[in-house]
Amino acid sequence: MTLLTIEHLDVDIDGRPILDNIQLTIERGEIVTIVGPNGSGKTTLLRAIIGSLTPSRGRIARSSELVLGYVPQRLHLDPTLPMTVSRFMGLPRRQHAERIDQALERAGAAGLSQQQMNSLSGGQFQRILLARALLESPDLLILDEATQGLDQRGVADFYRQLESVRRELGCGVLMVSHELHVVMRASDRVVCLNGAICCEGTPERVASSPAYRAMFGHDTQDAFALYRHDHSHQQAPAELAS
Amino acid sequence: MILDDFLVRAALAGIGVALAAAPLGCFVVWRRMAYFGDATAHAAVLGVALSLVLSTSILAGVLVTSLVMATIVSSLSGRGYAMDTLLGVMAHSALAFGLVAVSFVSGVRIDLMAYLFGDILAVGKPDLAIIWAGAALVLGLMGWRWSNLLTATLNTDLAYASGIDPKREQLILTLSLAVVVAVALKVVGVLLIAALLIIPAATARPFSRTPETMTLLAAAFGASATTGGLQAAFWLDTPTGPTIVSLAAILFALSSLAGRVKARAMKAPGQ
Numbered sequence: 001m002t003l004l005t006i007e008h009l010d011v012d013i014d015g016r017p018i019l020d021n022i023q024l025t026i027e028r029g030e031i032v033t034i035v036g037p038n039g040s041g042k043t044t045l046l047r048a049i050i051g052s053l054t055p056s057r058g059r060i061a062r063s064s065e066l067v068l069g070y071v072p073q074r075l076h077l078d079p080t081l082p083m084t085v086s087r088f089m090g091l092p093r094r095q096h097a098e099r100i101d102q103a104l105e106r107a108g109a110a111g112l113s114q115q116q117m118n119s120l121s122g123g124q125f126q127r128i129l130l131a132r133a134l135l136e137s138p139d140l141l142i143l144d145e146a147t148q149g150l151d152q153r154g155v156a157d158f159y160r161q162l163e164s165v166r167r168e169l170g171c172g173v174l175m176v177s178h179e180l181h182v183v184m185r186a187s188d189r190v191v192c193l194n195g196a197i198c199c200e201g202t203p204e205r206v207a208s209s210p211a212y213r214a215m216f217g218h219d220t221q222d223a224f225a226l227y228r229h230d231h232s233h234q235q236a237p238a239e240l241a242s
Numbered sequence: 243m244i245l246d247d248f249l250v251r252a253a254l255a256g257i258g259v260a261l262a263a264a265p266l267g268c269f270v271v272w273r274r275m276a277y278f279g280d281a282t283a284h285a286a287v288l289g290v291a292l293s294l295v296l297s298t299s300i301l302a303g304v305l306v307t308s309l310v311m312a313t314i315v316s317s318l319s320g321r322g323y324a325m326d327t328l329l330g331v332m333a334h335s336a337l338a339f340g341l342v343a344v345s346f347v348s349g350v351r352i353d354l355m356a357y358l359f360g361d362i363l364a365v366g367k368p369d370l371a372i373i374w375a376g377a378a379l380v381l382g383l384m385g386w387r388w389s390n391l392l393t394a395t396l397n398t399d400l401a402y403a404s405g406i407d408p409k410r411e412q413l414i415l416t417l418s419l420a421v422v423v424a425v426a427l428k429v430v431g432v433l434l435i436a437a438l439l440i441i442p443a444a445t446a447r448p449f450s451r452t453p454e455t456m457t458l459l460a461a462a463f464g465a466s467a468t469t470g471g472l473q474a475a476f477w478l479d480t481p482t483g484p485t486i487v488s489l490a491a492i493l494f495a496l497s498s499l500a501g502r503v504k505a506r507a508m509k510a511p512g513q
Contacts, residue, residue: 047399050399050402050403051403051405052402068403068404068405070400070403072397072399072400075400078272078273078274080444081272081395082447082452082453082455083396083452084451084452087452087453087454091389091393091396091400092390092392092401092404092406093389094389116451
């Protein structure tokens with residue numbers, strides 16, 4: 001069953017074209033990952049799908065009564081707003097305390113329900129966001145770099161949970177991620193975005209496509225150069241000392 | 243009848259305004275709209291002047307100008323100027339234009355003080371009815387939209403994903419703000435309305451773990467400040483509106499002190 005169909009989508013922000021002629025469908029039960037460099041429009045695409053940005057052309061058709069679960073890239077909580085974890089989980093619709101506790105336990109955040117949101121660590125915060133998004137049994141789960149701030153074990157747990165959620169709820173998952181190696185294992189389909197969709201398909205197919213290589217081949221080299229640069233800086237004081 | 247006593251009427255007026263101001267004041271604090279409240283309140287002077295010129299009801303004039311002001315400010319935000327600059331310009335120019343406009347209307351110079359600082363002791367039965375009707379309207383709106391308003395305040399994208407339109411929620415807050423300004427005019431006057439919104443909410447913050455407790459505490463602090471201030475003004479023979487706000491400020495100072503002591507006490511066992 002098709003959850004979402006995007007046809008000829010253009011999005012401009014302040015007159016600047018960000019997304020160009022995006023075509024995308026998402027089926028129930030599949031995990032689709034969007035990859036692309038910074039500024040390639042990944043977050044913009046997700047925001048257009050949840051309805052917070054208006055397309056300048058094209059349309060986004062959701063299946064009727066589609067329930068969205070959304071995990072934003074960052075969530076800033078004003079310190080003047082008191083908010084316990086359990087109250088946050090019940091927004092906008094109140095939930096039973098039992099369900100909240102279950103969801104927290106499943107997200108690896110058991111026992112946090114009475115904590116203030118602002119006292120949580122980055123990793124705990126991220127787990128709470130995911131737990132909240134799952135509470136209403138979404139048909140489509142949208143994650144914007146949801147593993148930010150998680151340590152390696154946290155990331156592994158996260159993807160394991162995602163897999164079990166997909167199995168239990170049968171929901172579709174659309175996510176943006178920078179962790180290419182994990183993405184390639186965890187996704188059914190990868191969409192490579194750079195303003196427009198430059199390639200799309202199974203992880204194997206995308207990984208071997210020239211467009212993907214051109215994009216991330218460069219990145220890898222840059223990262224290597226950066227490492228060497230740092231390395232020489234760290235060496236310098238040692239040389240001075242000796 | 244008990245309402246024949248002017249002090250009873252004044253106290254009831256103060257409590258009504260404090261109750262309506264509590265949830266709204268919390269949103270003003272959470273959304274960092276303190277100046278927005280100021281701008282809306284200051285526009286009320288212009289409303290008073292216009293209704294005197296056009297000889298319409300003051301309540302209607304204030305409601306309309308406050309609404310117009312709030313709408314202009316919301317639609318201008320994010321267009322080149324920082325929000326606080328924009329609001330600083332709008333709040334004070336509305337006040338200045340209002341004062342100039344009032345001076346054109348002959349014979350109201352004496353009344354001006356009543357609009358700037360309120361005249362709670364002169365609250366009549368019709369005023370009381372308007373205040374409580376306005377308060378009921380605002381409390382009804384807040385109760386009806388509460389979860390949506392909170393979600394939209396937390397994060398607009400989270401709101402959109404849950405099918406809530408943050409712009410509509412903003413409009414409801416703007417509307418409620420105009421109503422509170424209109425009904426609070428008689429109680430504290432335009433210069434001090436924003437204080438009645440913000441100070442009780444800020445006073446409630448250190449003792450609150452959820453948005454709901456903060457709102458209830460803000461209502462309690464607001465009501466104590468208005469009734470206590472009324473009593474104090476009566477004893478000390480001071481102007482009522484400023485006395486109410488002074489008492490609210492004293493409560494705020496005590497609360498921040500208590501909050502700091504509490505925070506230190508909670509830290510101590512761990513160290």
